[in-house]
Amino acid sequence: MLEPEFAASIPGRTKRGIGLNIVLILLGLGGLVGGSELFLRGSVAIARSLGVTETVIGLTLVAIGTSMPELVTSVVAALRKQPDIALGNVIGSNVFNIGAILGISGIIRPIPFEPDMRLIHVPVLVGTSIILWLFIATGLTVSRREGMVLLVGLAAYLGWMIQHAM
Numbered sequence: 001m002l003e004p005e006f007a008a009s010i011p012g013r014t015k016r017g018i019g020l021n022i023v024l025i026l027l028g029l030g031g032l033v034g035g036s037e038l039f040l041r042g043s044v045a046i047a048r049s050l051g052v053t054e055t056v057i058g059l060t061l062v063a064i065g066t067s068m069p070e071l072v073t074s075v076v077a078a079l080r081k082q083p084d085i086a087l088g089n090v091i092g093s094n095v096f097n098i099g100a101i102l103g104i105s106g107i108i109r110p111i112p113f114e115p116d117m118r119l120i121h122v123p124v125l126v127g128t129s130i131i132l133w134l135f136i137a138t139g140l141t142v143s144r145r146e147g148m149v150l151l152v153g154l155a156a157y158l159g160w161m162i163q164h165a166m
Contacts, residue, residue, distance in 0.1 A: 032069060039065045056161055059121060067093075087142075104163060124157055 043061040068095050077085035105111060135146045
């Protein structure tokens with residue numbers, strides 16, 4: 001439960017009842033799930049018709065579609081000057097996805113890794129994590145320039161992946 005002085009400091013906080021908040025959360029979750037499903041079905045259908053591989057579809061379209069809530073949450077947190085929520089959201093989501101989602105999926109059915117995953121994509125994941133750690137460790141912040149480095153790195157990775165998938 002939020003302390004009264006902390007709760008009052010949250011921008012946009014209103015005096016809604018808990019029941020209404022629960023209903024709004026459920027409606028938002030339903031819209032999120034429905035919108036993601038429509039986005040993914042359409043995107044995957046287009047990608048398959050263009051001959052894009054399942055790996056590239058997963059590493060691009062599915063990743064982007066499922067990361068939109070994190071993007072929106074982090075942007076809103078940054079605009080509200082709550083950087084801990086923005087960074088915690090990104091790191092927490094990735095740790096949860098690797099630990100819980102991959103873990104539960106592997107329990108249900110073993111997941112084979114293609115050689116490209118081991119040789120290219122996992123090292124990119126580890127390298128990006130190390131770069132983020134260095135940015136945070138050296139200045140306790142991710143500056144605009146460092147944010148651009150991350151975006152350019154992502155664009156280069158996506159460009160390379162798409163070029164090698166066609």
